[in-house]
Amino acid sequence: MSKCGGCLRTITKQDVKNGKVIGVLDSLWHRDHLKCCYCRTHLSEDQVYRSSFDRFQAACYNCYMMTTHPxxxxxxxxLMEKATQAMDLLYHQKCFKCALCRKVIPIGNGFYEKDDMIVDQKCYIMQCREKLL
Incomplete structure (x- = not known):
């Protein structure tokens, strides 16, 4: 006899016969009890990811990503794609912005670290010019 990975109750032959049981993550589950261990969202067998804290617990895609990716x-x-790194931090490309003008700094363009901020080349040059005047 197996126990449900969600409710820990015994899975009966009748449960199996009625199609109320699925096998995921090396365990059997009552379909109604297959939920994300983090947010408790109901999952179908094609939506299941392993929890990062217990390999026998199910996680939805969003919670899996939140707990396993930087x-x-x-x-x-x-971060699910290639990231930009600056000042020992990681950024989505769309989030890698100049702290002064808030414009996205394109990949390959120069940037500067100034007063613990990321500054694009244009703003850095403008600040340097203002200090000289």
């Missing part, structure tokens, strides 16, 4: 220093969402 986050962007600009928006605090998980």
């Amino acid at each position: 986050t962007c220093a600009g928006c605090f969402e998980p």
Whole structure:
């Protein structure tokens, strides 16, 4: 006899016969009890990811990403694509912005670290020019 990975009650032959049981994450589950261990969202068998804290617990995609991927220093969402690194922090490309003008700094364009801020080349030159005047 197996126990449900969600409710820990015994899975009966009748449950299996009625199609109320699925097998995911090396366990059997009552379909109604397959939920994300973080947000408690109901999951279907094609939406299941392993929890980062317990390999036998289910997680939805969003919670899996939030718990297993580094986050962007600009928006605090998980980084799922190539990131830009500056000042030992990681950023989505769309979040990598000049602290002064708030414009996105394109990949390959220069940037400067000034007073613990990321500054694009144009703003940096403008600040240097103002100090000289």
